[in-house]
Amino acid sequence: MPDMNRTDRLYALVEELRAAGPRGRTASQLAAHFEVSVRTVERDLSALGQAGVPLATKQGRTGGYSLDPSMTLPPLNFTPREATALAMALSSSAHVLFARDARSALQKIVAAMPPAALAEARTAAAKVRLVVAVGAAPDAAVAETIWQAVRRNQVLRIGYVDVDGAESEREVEPQHVVVGPRGSYLTAWCRLREDDRVFRMDRITRAERTPALPRGPRRPIEPEIPGQLIARPETALRPEKILAMSAETPT
Template sequence: MNRTDRLYALVEELRAAAPRPRSARTLAARFEVSVRTIERDLAALQQSGVPVYAEPGRRGGYALDRQRTLPPLTITPAEATALAVGLHALAGTPFAADARSALQKVLAVMPERERAAAAEMTGRVQLLVPPARAARPAEPVVPAPLREALTAGRVLRLEYTDAEGTPTTREVEPIAFLGGDEHWYLAGWCRLREAPRGFRLDRIRAVRALEERVPERSVDLAELDTLGSDLVPLGEFGV
């Protein structure tokens, strides 16, 4: 069994046992590897966002929080391939890393046979990337406070450089992310300008979430002419 298959199998082993823990020694014997290897695998799962936690004590071990995971999915190989293709379109956006993590989690809970068929199908899919897009720089590293701005509901302090190269420090109440073909923006109420503003993500030099919660404020995003085009909410696609 290679490491990728073992990681998937580890998740299923912990899911089947949950909420009872499994010791590293028991898991090592189950997968015929060393305890050290199992501990490295479990650490990798935790770093990728799988809700595995350790329970101390003589009867402790590692357990999976079933309330925060998906059961095995009745998703077809074609549907999994469609997800992979669709998520590829998020390259270069603030959600590229989250897209990869989401796809890994879906694959992790697919039955082994369907997962193997999905891998076979996706291996036969090639995407034709226009030269202009192929020449784009690597996707930007978006700080976690910025990616989590809307769900965290906290005021942000931005170190921002405008189009003229002037640096400013601003407190911003995040409202929405605006996406286009060339750039992504954080839309928010700028306390420096006392007006709604769009901030290009690649011009944000530093960001910190403050303790202050975002107050209720009625803001019309139509006031923002950042993209020069109509805004299409993701909710229209069933998200």
């Protein structure tokens, strides 16, 4: 397969390992199959691993590479239009927190599709262009610390610069990360102000998790950003809610 470009070869490598099942393939076998060097195959496999493809390796004489069966998707029958819609949704996720995960998810979807359906989806997607608003980007390490604190319900100590340039240090109890076209925000209970506050993430200069415990259980306030509609991605993971809302909508 000397004329196969690298992108197509990466997809084909995933499919070859999927077809091999738990037995896997050695680097030499893959190199012979794709008519490239072992070094090229190993470099491609490293790239796949960094992109989030769940590779498993076996050491020893019969060792090689396989897809981790506990992490791979079962066969999914995405229609070309479904795949195009997912590509559009995931391609618009440019936020520093989720961009890499979006690429990994899309690669898994592509790997699960039959070649003909994938080709049709690619043709359709090539006819679409997305306008992606670029807001002020937060520091990647700060954003990740904030996200982990939100997920684990941990108290944060942050440095914050307000709209007038005044810097303060405060402890906050995170509630939500709000990702929008004009920037991203953290909603939290501010111990300094003793009130719910919305913080622009790009104005958070530092963030560290603390051993302090948050206040007792309470219902977080739903975020409100003036002039912006707030969507809830959780709904997309609960299709029964989407179906219920569709049934209630008058036609």
